[in-house]
Amino acid sequence: MDRKMLGVILTLIIVFAFFLGLVYVGGNMLGVERLQTGERPLLRFAFVGIGLVAAFLVYAFTKENKAWVVGTREVVYMAIGAALYAVFSYLFNGTVFVVPSVSQVALRPAICIPMFFGFAFGPVVGFFTGAVGNMVGDALTGFGLYPQWSVGNGLIGLIAGIPMLFADKKKSLDTVLIVGAILAAIGTLFFFLFRTVPNTLFYDPANNIFGDQPVSLLVGLSIVVGFVLVLIVRFAFGKNIDVAAAVTWGMLGNLIGLGFAALSDIWINGYPLPVAIVGEFLPSAGPNLIFAAILVPILVIAYKGLQRQTGR
């Protein structure tokens, strides 16, 4: 193991241990209320650490692969992706264009950008596009920064770029679909078990709604609708493996990235598990799957056309 790798691992362990110590010493031993996290702080806090370590492990086990190389091209694509994601997030966040929501599903198509950039240009470009684009977009809107959601968005791009690690992109697509199906099923099960949980992401001041309306049926089932669309794209574009891989891995990135962000709010905001899943994860990840299934294939096909035209 080289020194750089050892340094990164040690840093992760130290950061993790520091926060864990803060929770146990400050919260449980000294009784500081703001640091208490409920009955099982270790399990709750572990989700944040697991998310970061999981992302790092993907890199650690495949670091020899040239998908992780960052050259001139990648630097420019990182910047383009992040800037586009920031601009689209800002424009479609409901304050610039008022595009009406459909039964609590707000039309925020920007999520296709980290998925597409991750798939087309690799996991590093995808991670940067999602994480930095989300931060800049939040800053442009002027409503503050939410680091765990930026990391979650980064994970979407990173996971969407994983097919680049494989020589054969078709490989493991079925496994990804099975994992996606399990995650979607768990989310939907939670929805049916906790129907009264409010949609914490849906704000409509004009209609007196401040993140307190119960999750609508369409939002609750949007993850199933999105998954079915992904499935259709996967098999309809069976011969165009680029489209199938982009959408399938983008789906997994979306489920894991936003799952990570939502679950981290269990500790950060003190949400109960059902609120994190039904009130945050489903309203964000479900509609995203629909955007991914429709917009990512269009982007991939358009990009292939550009590649043919320019020869690069």
Place this chain on the structure above:
Amino acid sequence: MLVTWRYRKRRSLVQSFDPRAWIIFYLCFMGVTISFWDVRILAILFGLSLGIVISSGLTWRETRRAWLFIGGFIIYFSLFTFLTGRGGMEFYTEEHVIRNVQASFTLFGWRPVLHITVERIFYALSMLVRVFSLASMTILIPYSFNPAQYGVTFRGLGLPDKIAYAMDLTMRFVPTYARDFQITMDAQRARGYEIEKLRGGLLAQVRKLAPLIVPVTIQAIAGSEDIIDAMDLRAFGIQPRTWLEELHYRPRDRALIVAGVGCFLFSLALSIYGVGTFWVPEALKSLPLL
């Protein structure tokens, strides 16, 4: 073609500091502001941010659009919070009534009543002051941060060369793509496309967003080849990078960083121990409960 942020060299307090020191101070200021809900503390922070804005040399004419947009949204949002009482429930459990205003009309037998309570007023005030403080400091950045120093600033904050340069390019591309988006939307509107009036079901509406998203994205990628070539021709990334401008901390920059970080840590400690939470004057708590 790159479109730039509206930066101009000015004789101002903000621009008299090293940009790295200012970014660190700005982040600390954000941290301090979000640590509190006490309107007395927030008023001090608001005063500080207002002082910085006034001393920044920005004119109303330059920033009018940004102020009107953010100001309008915040006031609108705060007003609705006040009228409905929603949003503050996590901070208070009981409300002390100043006055109940009844409408002179009824809607299907129901008479609308506006409860003016101490808690609603102070929550709306706290939110207004808090968000205005954050927005005021944020608005300053594009106007006072020299685009030529984006890269060297991020490098100076400890990021690797390539990431610092990617951050630099990101900041430069944002206004360009916003402009490209506007041009694309105008072109699509000329063909009868109206984003505000998308019809059909959810899937049809998502699909109809493609004529905006796809051309801007593909054009950005196509246009990147010139930038990549230019960077390759200058041997980008072969050796540690040098920057056209160099930044050097002066004592006043270090003092700003120490003050910012110190205030942030102090605020964090106060916040953890429950100081600076939502506040209403004790004297007003004698009013009748809602």
